[in-house]
Amino acid sequence: MNKTIIAVDGLRKRFGRTVALDGMSFTVQPGRVTGFVGPNGAGKTTTMRVILGLDAPDSGTALIGGQPYRALRRPLCHVGSLLDAGALQPSRTARNHLLWLAHSQGLTARRVDEVLEGAGLTTVARRRAGGFSLGMRQRLGLAAALLGDPPVLVLDEPFNGMDPEGIIWMRGFLKTLAAQGRAVLVSSHLMSELQDTADHVVVVGRGRVIADASVVQLLAATANGRVTLRTDSARAATVLADAGGTVAAAGVGVLSVSGLATDAVVALMNANGIGFSEVSAHRATLEEAYLELTRDAVEFKAVSR
Amino acid sequence: MIGALRSEWTKLRTSPGTIWLLLAVVVATVAVSAAAVAGTTCRWGGCDVDPARLALTGVQLGQAVAAILAVLVIGGEYGTGMHRITLTAVPRRGVVLVAKAVVVSAVIVAASAAAVAGSLLATRPLLRRNGLPALSMDDGGAVRAAVGSVLYLTLVALLALGVATAVRHSAAAIGAVLGLLYLFPIMAQAVSDEKWQRYLTKLGPMTAGLTIQATKHLTELPIAPWKGLGVLAVWSVGCLLAGGALLVRRDA
Structure with missing residues (x-):
């Protein structure tokens, strides 16, 4: 059986003269965290919007379990998503924000209270979401994504605005979700955020996939058999x-x-x-691998000297 | 569809502005109606006045508040980007707009029924005091004016919802709706040719729609009452369809 949950195939899209997606193709599998990494403007958010049926591609398809998003009934029970944590009406309380979402899927207020607790927001549930810090809004957005207990999660830059403690919490949270068998697609423009979190990475630049590999493979390729010798x-x-x-x-x-x-x-x-005090195989970091891959793809490279 | 309706109802109910705007529809309508009647007497040539139209003058202000409420129902989502969450929850976009139209209609019908009833009650002693003809609900024309005013306010709200869906910006939408409503009567006053005046009055959503309040001199109206309300209905349906078509086609 084909276990692919998200299948993105040949997406192309232009905004005026700007090419946003230029043949974007990859798949996301269940049970692991897939990092979706690339410089700003590489097409990560546009791809996620296409997956969620918000933007229409000029050509290509994005399917979830074989169906386009717009064909899903009770979609939040299939795919949970977080695109922009700031996208809520500030005068509504956190609980009421989740309540209208729950009602749209035929879910009850009890489920709302469960996800609020899971995100650690029970104490502030009846406060206006407009007064929340960005980190708290991210948690509220995650609670919304988990409302329908979906097998697929699509999260755009969930680390943004989080303090170091929050980043550690988020990493653990993402790994737990994948360990429960869910497919987790997480975008980031900072590879280091995904170190020790992602099992697989899709590296993109200029609207297309540059590398699609497991983290282990990627690191081995970047180290390229280099040996460090101290003598x-x-x-x-x-x-x-x-x-x-x-x-x-x-x-x-x-x-x-x-x-x-x-x-x-x-x-x-x-x-x-010849005497030597140390010899070791070079160990690449995910950051190095990423920089090597995207060197040619960065749109606005800083000009030095 | 039921999920979308419950969801939109929860959204409207939990938005703190909703209740105040609904109260404002009632207060604005009743206050202006009462002031209009209080300021008209038989001595100053008011004997020939249409009492239903006069006692429901406040609808002309109430409609602006109803339009603002309807604009904010979708404009508030565009302003914050929350419309994207709505559209991921309910990807069939036509259903989203229909659900919004239903809940807006429901609250505006309730508020305008209160506004119209309040206006008629508040103006009854004032009409008598000023020596103007009384309004009787046994009279078919008065009932039509009252029920028609509720429908009028609801249709204006739906028109505003359609415009806001199309322009995606609250302030621009409110400007466009008020422009659409008040432009025709202003233009009708500005042109001197009587034929054009009647034409503009027949065509404008507000001028045509408000003929539903007429109970006197019906033969002299540029357009018959129910036909006039029909013109407004065409405007509302047209704006909703245009907004809906754009909502379905555009990237969110």
Whole structure:
């Protein structure tokens, strides 16, 4: 059985002369957090709006369990979403905001109180949502997304406006949702927010997918077999280069070697009687992988020097 | 559809402005009606006045408040971006607009019934004091004026809902609706040609619609009362259809 829950296929969309989506295609699977990452203006929000039936693409399809969003009955029980936490009428209380949403899906006030508690908002439920901080609004938006207990969650920049404590809470929350078997699609323009949270990442730039891989694969590809060697010997670089490695200085007494495996580097050092204090395979961070992938895709690159 | 209706009703009920605007419809209508009757006497040439029209003058102000309420029902969502949440909850956009139209109609019918009844009660002693003809509810014309005024206010609210759905901005929508209502009578006064005056009066949503209040000199009206209300209904349905078509086609 095909377990794909969200299938985005060949989305194209222009706003006037600006190309927002240029053949965007990817899928989202259940039981894991899929990070949807790219620089601002890469088309993340537009893609999410198309998935949710808010924007119509010029061509291509976005299906949820094989159906377009607009065909879903009681859609909040299929897909929970959070696009803009500020999108609420400020004079309405948090509880009443969720109440009208619940009524639209045939859900009761009891369910509203449950999700309020889950988001830690019970004490402020009868306060006007307009007085909430951005972090509290994000929690309210998450409560709204979970109202229908949906198997799919689509969250646009849920980390925005959260303090460090909130970010840690959110990471745990997202992982719990995925562990319950839900498909979780989370966009972010900061890869570091998704470190240790996303299982899979879809990296986008200029309206199309640049990389679609598991986090493990992505990190391995970026590290690219580089080896870090700590030695005081001036001969080390020559020996490694003669053996076919590409050597670069990576600091005082630190060499970065590519093209040679770790054990080959150790063997060469021993054979030539060169002392070293450390040899290690380079470990890339998600941030590095991301920067490498999006280097060409950033729309407005800062001009240095 | 039932979910959408319950949802829109909960939204309207939990918006703090709603109750005040509904009260304002009643207060504005009754106050202006009473003032209009109080200021008219037989001695100053008021003997020939249409008592139903006079006693329901306040509808001309009440309609502005009813229009504002209807505009805010959707304009308030566009202003905050909440319409996107509404449309993810109810992706069939036509259903959203129909649900809004139903709940707006329900509250405006209730408020205008109170406003019309209040106007008739408040003006009864004033008509007698000023020596003007009394209004009797045994008279078919007076009943038509009263019921018609409730329908008139409701149709104006629906027209405003349609305009606000199309223009997506509260202030612009209120301006457009008030312009549409008051433009025709102003233009009718400005033109000197009588044929054009009658034409504009027949065409304008307010001037045509308010003929429903007439109980005297019916043959001299530019358009018959129910036909006049029909003209307003065409405006309202047209604005709702235009707003609905744009809502369905546009990106949210």
